[in-house]
Amino acid sequence: MCGRYAASRRPEDLVGLFGIEKWEPEETLAPDWNVAPTKEVYAVLERPLKDAESPRPVRQLRALKWGLVPSWSKTPEGAARMINARAETVHEKPSFKRAFSARRCLLPADGYYEWVTGSGERELEVEGKKKRPRKQPYFVTPADGSVFAMAGLYEFWRDRTLPDDHPSAWWVTCSVITTEAETGPLGVAPAEGPGSLADIHPRMPLMLTPDRWDTWLDPRTTDPEELRSLLAPPQEGLMRAYPVATAVSNVRNNGPDLLAELDGPELATLF
Numbered sequence: 001m002c003g004r005y006a007a008s009r010r011p012e013d014l015v016g017l018f019g020i021e022k023w024e025p026e027e028t029l030a031p032d033w034n035v036a037p038t039k040e041v042y043a044v045l046e047r048p049l050k051d052a053e054s055p056r057p058v059r060q061l062r063a064l065k066w067g068l069v070p071s072w073s074k075t076p077e078g079a080a081r082m083i084n085a086r087a088e089t090v091h092e093k094p095s096f097k098r099a100f101s102a103r104r105c106l107l108p109a110d111g112y113y114e115w116v117t118g119s120g121e122r123e124l125e126v127e128g129k130k131k132r133p134r135k136q137p138y139f140v141t142p143a144d145g146s147v148f149a150m151a152g153l154y155e156f157w158r159d160r161t162l163p164d165d166h167p168s169a170w171w172v173t174c175s176v177i178t179t180e181a182e183t184g185p186l187g188v189a190p191a192e193g194p195g196s197l198a199d200i201h202p203r204m205p206l207m208l209t210p211d212r213w214d215t216w217l218d219p220r221t222t223d224p225e226e227l228r229s230l231l232a233p234p235q236e237g238l239m240r241a242y243p244v245a246t247a248v249s250n251v252r253n254n255g256p257d258l259l260a261e262l263d264g265p266e267l268a269t270l271f
Contacts (some may be wrong), residue, residue, distance in 0.1 A: 001178055001203045002176045002203075002205040003036075003037065003083065004112065004113040005035045005110075005148075006032070006033045006034065006111055006113070006258070007032050007035050007041060007109050008031035009042075009108055009110070011025075011042070011061060014042060014044070017147060018044045018106070018213070019059055020044065020059055020060065022058055022059070023060060023061035027061075029041070033110075033248075034248055034253060034254045035066070036251045037066055038066060040064065040066075041063070041065075041066045041174065042061060043061075043105040043106065043107055044105055044213075045060055045104070045154060046058065046059050046060070046217045046219055047060070057218060057220065064105075064154055064174045065174070066173070066174055066176075067081075067082055067173055067174075068095065068096070068153060068154070068173045068174055068175035069157040069171055070094070070096075070098075073157060076171060076173075082095060082175055083175060083176060084176050084178045085100075085175045085176070085177050085178070086178060086179075087177050087178065087206055087231040088179075091224050091228060096153055099155045100227065101224070101227075102222065103155060103219070104151070104152070104153055104154075104219070106149045106150065106151065106208060106213060106217065107150040107176060108147050108148070108149055109148040109150055110141055110148060111140050112148070112204075113137050113244070114137070114140060114200045115136065115137050115201075116138065116200055116201075117133050117134075117135050134246065135246075136265045136266060137243070137245075137246060137249060138193070138242065138244065139241065139243075140197065140204070140241045141240060141241075142207075142238055143187035148205075149208050149209075149213065150176050150206065150208075151176075151177040151205075151206040151207075151231065152176050152177060153175050153177065154172060154173065154174040154175075155172070155174075156170060156171070156172055158170055176206075178203045179203070179206045179233050180198075180202065180203065180233070181198040181201055181203055182196055182198060182233065182236045182239070183196050183197075183198045183236075185236070186237070186240055186241055187237045187238055187239055187240050188240030188241075188242075190242050190264075193241070193242075193243060193264075197241065200241060207233075207234055207239075208230070212230050215230060242262070244261065245257075245260065245262065246267070
């Protein structure tokens with residue numbers, strides 16, 4: 001799954017990296033090293049510009065809310081539960097199938113966090129001495145330092161309780177597509193800890209490599225089988241993972257220090 005990630009890239013850098021044609025400076029987001037559900041995040045998407053003479057899709061950098069609200073939903077209350085969409089079923093699930101067909105995006109990140117329960121903590125839980133064990137967080141990021149472009153979907157939702165001209169009448173929300181975690185060895189593994197992404201968690205965000213960006217973003221691509229072929233995981237060995245401080249577990253903590261690599265896990269781990 002993907003429940004927290006880091007996104008510190010400047011919009012100016014994303015514009016060049018993704019070939020952005022349009023972005024609004026007023027939508028600039030501050031660097032965020034602890035992105036949590038319902039926060040605003042950057043998304044790269046393609047759609048025609050409103051009132052433009054040409055109907056061609058234009059690549060844009062937009063600030064969207066993380067937690068997808070289907071267009072047919074009566075309320076936005078379920079958004080926090082719609083932060084992830086499974087690659088295996090995204091084409092058929094009612095909440096995601098329309099967006100999968102026409103509203104796909106990329107969500108740029110530095111990488112994502114995942115937590116592992118330490119062996120000592122698990123023993124205490126089994127013995128009934130601890131109801132909620134502490135977990136050791138790991139940061140997963142491309143080994144070469146490149147952007148982690150997560151496959152995503154976005155959707156529009158109209159708040160019918162507000163008038164048309166209200167600035168909050170329309171919500172634009174998004175979801176991260178996840179896939180089975182890699183079982184092969186990490187590109188760079190910690191000296192002590194997991195040897196593969198599957199050792200950390202059975203799911204992971206689906207990273208799209210640059211050769212898939214254009215087809216994925218183009219709303220004119222609608223063939224389900226062609227789109228599903230883009231959801232094949234990239235080659236193994238592109239990622240690294242390392243332990244970070246448990247401070248990241250508190251969503252109120254934020255700053256580049258959250259990405260600092262520890263010499264070893266703070267907690268006794270499973271490995």
